[in-house]
Amino acid sequence: MTTWRIRDFHPSDLDGILHLWGAMTASGIEPVYSLSEVLASCQADYAAVALHGDDVIGAAVARAAHEQGWIVFLATLPEWRSRGIGTALLSALEHRMAPLGLTKLSALMPDTETRVDAFLNRGFKDVKNLRFFERQIPVQRAELGPLAQLGGRVLPRDLWENVAGMRREKQLLERRLVLPLAEAELADEFGVVPPRAVVLFGPPGTGKTTFAKAIASRLEWPFVEVFPSRLAGDSEGLAGALRRTFTEIAELEHAVVFLDEVEEIASHRAGDPPSPMQGVTNELLKIIPAFREQSGRLLVCATNFIRALDSAFLRHGRFDYVVPIGLPDAEARSAMWQRFIPEAVLGNVDVDQLVARTEGFSPADIEFAARSASQRALEKAVYAPDGGASAAADGGATAAADGWASAAADGGEVPAVSDLAGGRPTGTGANGRRGPSTEDYLEAIAETKTTVSEEVAAAFLEDIEQLARV
Structure with a gap:
């Protein structure tokens, strides 16, 4: 005669779940889900317990995610195993979750878990060649x-x-x-x-x-x-x-x-x-x-x-x-330039020369120079039919800016962008190159005002001697 019965989880069963958890871990089985997750699902999702009299001798807990259900806990006290309790608990869970219209019910169990028969008896398949990955989400x-x-x-x-x-x-x-x-x-x-x-x-x-x-x-x-x-x-x-x-x-x-x-x-x-x-x-x-x-x-x-x-x-x-935290050394400057230079032209840019020319530059200075070089290269490629060489040589961009300022000051009409190129933008220079060159970067570097002066850099070295604590 069966001396145990299955029913839904009640809040008063929490001590029984804790006892089952302790018995499982004491036998060397490390559950996949944490105790807090199991207890949360007991109260918010689906759980069934096996009772002998008023004592909890087994439990199964599950949760649903979209159209798939997951068994997060299945345990029976050692002295009550091999009596069909695990199979009955899984059957009770499946029955309670049936109204959800799940397409799949799955379980993740540690290698040391011995309750395989309970799953096989309920029609679960032991899927081979699978690996379990997880990472903790840092914010609860x-x-x-x-x-x-x-x-x-x-x-x-x-x-x-x-x-x-x-x-x-x-x-x-x-x-x-x-x-x-x-x-x-x-x-x-x-x-x-x-x-x-x-x-x-x-x-x-x-x-x-x-x-x-x-x-x-x-x-x-x-x-x-x-x-x-x-x-x-x-x-x-x-x-x-x-x-x-x-x-x-x-x-x-x-x-x-x-x-x-x-x-x-x-x-x-x-x-x-x-x-x-x-x-x-x-x-x-x-x-x-x-x-x-x-x-x-x-x-x-x-x-x-x-x-x-x-x-x-x-x-x-x-x-x-x-x-x-000081100014970047040569290795750091090289890494920064390689990050800011477009990949398509990186192989054609003399990074070592840029590194040498930016000693004393802060990371913010290097980023500014890189963005400035890209901007000037874009303007040359789009608005200068000859690739922008003449515009760079005679300060065409500066002249254009002066023209805007004069027109605005006189109350006149500022010329349209397309007019500055003498017609429709070409999209590339005459040589077909897209992207900034070493020359573009060197020009931008020469025009960049560094954030850190020699005096400030020297004072920083003194501060390291007197105040640093590492």
Whole structure:
């Protein structure tokens, strides 16, 4: 006589599910779905339990996705196996899900699972030559609301690889920041405390914001940028708005929090009586220790003027590292040029010459020069019948611009774009070449004003000696 029965899952059965889960894992079986997923599906999707008296001795849980159903959990206590309970549970699930009109019911089971007969008895096929792939989604559903309210986002996963060159800086950040945060358990074995806050400093345009985003991308953590200028108009004042913002950030499981141009709210405190901005600095100095107590978070502050920061701000215990981000070296400049030059003409451009001519250029300077070269090459190809050589030689583009300015100043009519070429655009130069040449790039480089002066570059080297902490 059958001494067990099958019924729908009741909330009171949760302890029984936990007992089944513990018995499964104790026997060396690692379930495919997590316990939280199984419990969620018990209450929101489809679940059946096997009872002996009032005790749960088996359970099957499933969910539906479009026209396919998935078995996410099937377990029976060891002493109750080989009695047809698993087959009966699968039959009960299939019956309950029949109104959905599913075309397929599937299951993913670990290699160590012994419940194969239960599936075969219900007509499931053991499909060979399949591999199971999965990846964890970094932001849970419950976090989406708070993240959106903060203006945060999950960045593409390839930003780290897209940081051209800068090998020295990338290696330093990878080892000091990413490694202990991504491998927290391993770091703990070695007694390494994962970093909680870091300052990136360097001249303008050297890629500090890019690195902050790349760190978030590498960790697959949400990126939240805090804009003090936007918080300044808050009814609570900037200090109160900062405090509330960091309280909201605490609701996220993981986050890379970015404060750019932090010197604006953490500059040297001076004067009597204290200014309102000193109150903001004081508040920020209080926020950082509290922020450091929360795991799974990293505060990245960036500044162009590290000397302007209050001395207490950089004190040990607030920031784990103070990392210099300088101008790109030759390798980095080469990688940047190769990224910006169109692939169709890359083989015909003397990249080494461009690299040599852009020493002292920031990444932003190189990008500007590359875009400028592409623009001038496009204009030559489209509007100059001879390929644009004469226009480049005699400053035709400048003359055209002067013509527009004169016409506008005299109240006359600005000439149409097609008139500047003396007729319909040709689309290419006389030589049929499409895309910028080495000469185009060199001309653009010569006309680009660099962001970082020699004086600023020299001061940066002094700052590395005096303030860097890596």
